[in-house]
Amino acid sequence: MLRKLVSAIIVFALATMGLSAASPAQAAGTFSPTVALPEAAGYATSIPLGDDAQLKLWQGYDDNGHYLKTGILHSDGTWANQPDLATGSTSTNFQVGGEGSWAVSQEGTIAFTWIQSTNDNSTTTSAAYIAFTDDGIDWSAPVQVLAQRTATGSVMDCMMFYGCGYNSLRLSLDSKGTLAAFANYTASGNSSFIVSTSLDGANWSSPTELDTAAGWGAYYLNVAPLPSGGFMAAWVSGGQNQSFKYSTMSPTNFNFWKRPKVLGSAQNLNSAPVMIQTDLTHVSLFYMTGNPGPVLRQQLYDLTSKTWGASTSILTGPWDVIDSSIQVSMGKNWHGALGVGLVRNGAQEAKSYVVELNSSVASEAKVAKSVAEQAMRVDAIRVNFDDSITMMMSGSNRRANIMNFKAGVQISDEDVPNTPASQVYGFIVTVSPSGNFFISGNVNLGTSFIYEGIVYRAASAPIPVGDLKLTGLAKTGQTVTSKIPTFTGVSNIGTTRIQWYSCTTKTATVQLTIPLTCAAIPKATALKFKVTTKQKNKYLGVAVSNTNAVGTATLFSTLSAKTK
Known part of the structure; x- marks a missing residue:
């Protein structure tokens, strides 16, 4: 179960500006039926299980005790309860993060961490644990990550730091399979920001103290696994005079974290920062500070020189804000999208923006949506395989909606079903590897609440699975046979088509397009082809394609020997 873990970061973000709308708008995906979830599961920690399901974990309770519960939301809109991961008494608390x-x-093995604690008035005993699963059903035995400790503190002390004992647990992993677990530890009014690391998930180092003045350190923590192994961690430190601090761990010095350094001011921070690798040699930290005059900033860390550059302004808010949020998504070839939601202070006005990133270079921020209300949150964003952008937004006085953009043009804007205005209190959204949005939330029915889940099934061209090969002797009168792949995807799959070609120039690898030196052989559309004299001294190849409403996937085989 404890396979070598390789980093697979799934991150979220926001919307876009001044984007022109296509006419007419077209749907870019479909919604599953809405399904009722168990109490509190709507706000559960949510983890993709491939493209077809989402694992959810939350604290449940009854008269006999408290439980770390699990369940699976499937892409067809069905729900399945799973066995409890851990159990405790009625005084036990399971703190699950986001x-x-x-x-x-990369193989799909999930590592999940949580804090388990008991408290008695001003005394809290807590420890942190990790467990692993391949399918969300069968789990490894829990392993203790941070040893059990007992903390004391007044109710106010505990409230100021999200509870006494361990809190704000975070997990990251690098390209070498090293795991790093970060947390705050609060006792007697003092907070310590710590990290523990593991090479195999079973054996964990003694904690390293990174900061004693972090306060909300792990809550505002960002960790970027480095491409050669190791980690870059950045967090907010200090009380009245907040600053960003950072530290790195080299892959060659296990659990050795460099002395933290001050990166810059974090005064008037308006939202949690985000940090991610944005090109081959840079990590970017994005954050919004200032009020009045909120400014979205980007700061680059050079992986070669191991130095930070000066911050640059990406977006200046049009007015003072009462709330803001930042998220980011990276696609192929270092093309990314950064999203920002801004809510005006003291007025019914909110905007969402998107900034495209190309190898760390930010484009001009553009408005995706402007609304007359005091709420705007982009719940998730994804840069798709074709460089289009899909994002979900929600607010207080309207339905949640999903929008799709391609090359700066809006191609769809769809309401999320069963998200009535003024009745849904926030969403938990995760995005699968191929772009399915798994959505859950708490719906207010007036006299009661229910938890619901729904899946936005993304549209994509078919994806070939398997090899495309030719077998047989390319000789007049002989039969050559093609072995073709199957096709899959998150959208409907069309009919697979086959076409044989004769070519004047040989190619040595499978192609995604038909070579210019190849001509289609009339009526040659079966798996097998009998060679005729017309193909003599030519090379034979076969193309297989599948088309759905989104696009076409085509593979062209390597060529046979020259026919005789």
Whole structure:
């Protein structure tokens, strides 16, 4: 179960500006039926299980005790309860984090962390744990990450730091499979920001103290796994005079974290910062400070020189804000999208923006949506395989909606079903590897609340699975056979088509387009082809394609030997 974990970061973000709308708008995906979820599951920690399901973990309770519960939301809109991961007495508390509390390997193995505590008035005993699963059903035995400790403190002390004992647990992993778990530890009014690391998930180092003045350190923590292994961590430190601090761990010095350094001011921070690698040699930190005059800033860390550059302004808010949010998504070839939601202070006005990134270079911020209300949150964003952008937004006085953009043009804007205005209190959204949005939230029915889940099934061209090969002797009168792949995807799959070609120039690898030196052989559309004299001294190849409403996927085989 404890496979080598390789970083697979799934991050979220926001919307876009001045984007022109296509006419007419077209749907870019479909919604599953809405499904009722167990109490509190709507706000559960949510983890993609491939493209077809989402694992959810939350604290449940009854008269006999408290439980770390699990369940799976499937892409067809169905729900399945799973066995409890951990159980405790009625005085036990299971603290589960959000998107920062888990990691997924390239093979799909999930590592999930949580804090388990008991409290008695001003005394809290807590420890941190980790467990692993491949399918969300069968789990490894929990392993203790941070040893059990007992903390004391007044109710006010505990409230100021999200509870006494361990809190704000975060997990990250690097390209070498090293895991790093970060947390705050609060006792007697003092807070310590710590990290523990592991090479295998089973054996963890003694904690390293990174900061004693972090306060909300782990809550505002950002960790970027470095491409050669190791980590870059940046957090907010200090009380009245807040600053960004950072530290790195080299892959060659396990659990050795460099002495933290001050990166810059974090005064008047308006939202949690985000940090991610944005090109081959740079990590970017994005944050919004200032009020009045809020400014979205970007600061680059050079992976070669190991130095930070000066911050640059990406967006200046049009007015003072009462709330803001930042998220980011990176696609292929270092093309990314940064989203920002701004809510005006003291007025019914809110805007969302998107900034495209190309190898760390930010484009002009553009408005995606402007509304007359005091709420604007972009719940998730994704840069798709074709460089289009899909994002979900929600507010207080309207339905949640999903918008799609391609090359700066809006191609769809769809309401999320069963999200009535003024009745949904926030969403938990995760995005699968191919772009399915798994959405859950708490719906107010007036006299009661229900938790609901729904899946936005993204549109994509078919994806070939398997090899395309030719077998047989390319000789007049002989039969050559093609072995073709199947096609899959998150959208409907069309009919697979086959076409044989004769070519004048040989190619050595499978192609995604038909070579210019190849001509289609009339009526040659079966898996097998009998060579005729017309193909003599030519090379034979076969193309297989599949088309759905979004696009076409085509593969062209390597060529046979010259026919005789």
